[in-house]
Amino acid sequence: MSSRTISTEAVPSSVLHASLSIDPPNIVRAQGHYLHTSTGTAIYDASNGAAVSCIGHNHPRVKLAMQQQLDAVEYCFAPHFTTPAYEKLAKFLVDSTNGKMQKVFVTGSGSEAIEATIKMARQYYVEKGELQRTKFIARDRSYHGNTFGALDVSGHKARRTIYEPMLGGNTSHISPCYPYRDLRWGETTPQYVERLAQELEDEFQRVGPETVCGVVFETMAGLTLGAVASVPGYLKKMKEVCERHGALFILDEVFAGMGRTGSLHAWEQEDVIPDLQTVAKGLGAGYVPIGALMVGKKVVDVLDRGTKAFVHFQTYHGHPLACAAAYEVQQVIQDQGLVENCKRMGEYLGEALRARLGAHPNVGDIRGRGLAWAIELVKDRNTKEPFPVKQKVAPTIHAAGLQKFEIAVLPGGGVVDGVNGDLVVLAPAYDVNREEVDLIVHRAAKSIEHVLGPTTVAAKL
Structure with missing residues (x-):
């Protein structure tokens, strides 16, 4: 029998938790x-x-799908290869929009999907010869992710502050759609929408309409504004401003998409179709980290006439295990x-x-x-x-x-x-x-x- 003394003291965690002083529930x-x-x-x-x-x-169905994928192929490099899992998930997503979105780029998270979106928007204008377009307009108190590009378009002050000197500074922010605090006394919803649309128009004019790549909005604001759905007509009117100036209309549905708001894509309830769209949270339900950029026809057509390539990749993009898990999650959502x-x-x-x-x-x-x-x-x-x-x-x-x-x-x-x-x-x-x-x-x-x-x-x- 060993004479070694077994300590009863708690072993400090090696994990860098959200708080260094409080251990979360295990x-x-x-x-x-x-x-x-x-x-x-x-x-x-x-x-x-x-x-x-x-x-x-x-969920047993998702676990089985993941095991079957592991038995087939656990990883290959997406820039060089494709897999049935990637193809099936991409087709499902395109079909879920009735072809309104035509191509899918699968990432490892929502933040990565936003990064890919920013790059896609820039490349779209480079391919069109509009090299001066380098800026984005987003909303105050929005959140699009924690990587540098995603944080730059985000408008959450507390999450940006210490990194502000390191951010690109290519994004300006306008008011969110937040009627609880911002709807004025006696103002109707259509008047509120017009006021917000005019603010967007004014921001285009301030930064120079010809310099803007796109406008990035959450279809429904998530945690940082608190589940605020757009008022009727708001997103449609904002898209009209974008189209007037030739800018892309980009919807971040990392939080609101894939069923969370009562339709598979939150924009289906808003009478708008984005040029670029991101999804993540409800896509894979947490079984494997995953996100996706979905690309509309207008953007695909420009790339197809030009370089025929997206100047961006990641080591784990299109990961077959993540794709297989997400596809089965979506089948469960449909079947039930x-x-x-x-x-x-x-x-x-x-x-x-x-x-x-x-x-x-x-x-x-x-x-x-x-x-x-x-x-x-x-x-x-x-x-x-x-x-x-x-x-x-x-x-x-x-x-x-x-x-x-x-x-x-x-x-x-x-x-x-x-x-x-x-x-x-x-x-x-x-x-x-x-x-x-x-x-x-x-x-x-x-x-x-x-x-x-x-x-x-x-x-x-």
Whole structure:
């Protein structure tokens, strides 16, 4: 028998976690809609991580598809080869748009998809001989990813600040579509749309219309603005401004796409078609990291008449295992009618949230579409004054959910000015049912009330 003494002291983690002072819960098993910790707690995954695990955890069909792909080919270099898995996924995505998007470039993440999009937009104009087009216009408090190119087009102040001197500086930012805070007293929705369109027109004129590659918008704003769907006519009007100046209309659907908002592509509900589109989170449901750039006919035609090549590649782009997993995820979504369920349960989730929290004195707005909903928290709901960022209201609610009420929600911050303004976002799996929605609303509400106090008046927003 060994005489070696076994230490009972905790071994420090070698992982660079989000916080160097706090170790996150250790998830040892995930099944269905639950995350099981090393201490025996079963946490309901009401956020799907970062709105990713849209068909739940440990799905047998996806695991089988991945094993079969591993038995066939686990990797090959996409610039030199193709695989049936890549071809099948690309065809599925093109067909899902009825051919409106014609080519697909599969990446390893949403950020990488945005990087590829920026490069594709630039190459499009180089091939057209418009070399002066180097700029982009995006929206304040938007988020398009954490790589340098993606962060440059993003408008989230807190995430940009320390890297600002290193960013390219080719992007300017305009106001988001955010009626809760920005719709003026007495202003109609069409008037609001016209005002935002004029702001975009003014920005084109300020930077020089002939210098702009494209406008990059989230079809539905994600965590950084808090599940804000576009008001009727907004995206259509913004595309008209782009077309007037020959710029590309680019939609980032990393968060909102692949069913999350109640249609496979969020732009289907907006009466617009993008020139370039990105998807990611709901594409592979977290089984393997994956994202994709989808390219419209206008752009494909220019490349086809020119170099016939995309001047960009990545070591892992078109990864066969990721493609096989994502394809099976999409087949599960189709076979089980989960986009329709997402829309139906999303309507119920919104109703239940308003009934349970609509009268809470610190709930300013409850908004969403499909299975993406946000609760904006305010210090004073009459003035819409936010809590100061130093109070860490949303992170504290998130911690209370994990530790006391066994629910995972997404905390958000900076919604008001890029620094202040708290959100709690819910983004459950597409196969959620009414009983689970009730559970989500109950546990989320308890988490909020634990931090901010109870709801005292039975009224709805």
